[in-house]
Amino acid sequence: MDQHLIALDMDGTTLNNQSKLTDHTVSTLRRLANDGHLVVIVTGRPWLISAHLYDQIGLKSPIINFNGALAHLPYQNWKHEYAIKVTRELTLDMLESRRELGVQTLIAEDKHHVWANHPSNELPEFLPAQLSDDQILNERNLTDDPIALTIQFDPAKKDAIINRVNERYGDFVEPRVWGGGYSIMELIHRGTHKETALSYLAHHFQIDRQHIVAFGDEQNDLEMIDFAGHGVAMKNAIPELKAVAKDVTTLDNEHDGVADYLEKYFQL
Incomplete structure (x- = not known):
């Protein structure tokens, strides 16, 4: 299968309601990363409160923080890193x-x-x-x-x-x-959204838009879900997001909705 970019919102999406990653979710994401797909956290969270999630999954890919205002490769000096600041x-x-x-x-x-x-x-x-x-x-x-x-x-x-x-x-x-x-x-x-950074990474890694699978649940995921070739709203997502998504997960974030969807989508 062609390399895909798997874009993951965290809160209300990949994380359960206790803000935790389950073992099932972690093992599914690790398997996809090991299979050569680019698994990318795309979150409104700052790096300081998402580093533990990145480390728990064991990612080596870039991460997008602050809803697209920061794209970086953790623990490395990555020449393609950017930060879009206010004043x-x-x-x-x-x-x-x-x-x-x-x-x-x-x-x-x-x-x-x-x-x-x-x-x-x-x-x-x-x-x-x-x-x-x-x-x-x-x-x-x-x-x-x-x-x-x-x-x-x-x-x-x-x-x-x-x-x-x-x-x-x-x-x-x-x-x-x-x-x-x-x-x-x-x-x-202004104009900085998750989609901004996702488009930047897709271009850098030469991944076609049709090979982007993105998951989200809230207002700040709208542009990303609309942009992705396969934008997926969570079962627990707001109605506006479900309206632009290509699909909706069968299970919510409390029941490993992302992992369940990915297992079926990639036939793991």
């Missing part, structure tokens, strides 16, 4: 305006660093529960442009934040509100 100016502006805009927690991140205005125990895996002095988000510690900002906000102020960002930085920044009932918004460079 330090935007970050410090949001920090200064946080009370006025109802910003509760503000996080800035790049490949190897995370800074926040304070620790938070509300979403342990996604918001930093502990910060060292040099991780406190301020003008002194933030010396460079970050890749992404994550904002936990007062729901009543959502439109105020979006309006401020669009008014001052709308030419290059895109606000995206998380699904799943969280009052969390992400700011990344």
Whole structure:
């Protein structure tokens, strides 16, 4: 069989509801990688909280983080790595305006660093529960442009934040509100989607679009699922994603839906 690019969203897709990979999923993905397919994690997560998943599967392929704003080959200096950043100016502006805009927690991140205005125990895996002095988000510690900002906000102020960002930085920044009932918004460079990075990797590895199998469940997977030759929505995916997908898994993310689908698709 021709080499395929298998693109995997993590949360709500490849991971179960405890944010874990099952042994079944790991063994299926390893087998496909060993068979010569390019298994690629494509996640909104930063590298810092997806490295353990990459390592658990035992991948040697590139990974896409921050919804397409970072593509890299972990643990190597890869000349094709890229990072699409927002600006330090935007970050410090949001920090200064946080009370006025109802910003509760503000996080800035790049490949190897995370800074926040304070620790938070509300979403342990996604918001930093502990910060060292040099991780406190301020003008002194933030010396460079970050890749992404994550904002936990007062729901009543959502439109105020979006309006401020669009008014001052709308030419290059895109606000995206998380699904799943969280009052969390992400700011990344405008026009940056999972599909951007997936297209880049497919071109680099000379894999035809028809040989891309992609899985997702949420709003931030729309462009990727639409772009892939074989875009698959999870059984538990939002209706908008199912509407653009070529297929839907029989099982949800709690029951190894991705592994089950891949076993049938590749006749393992």
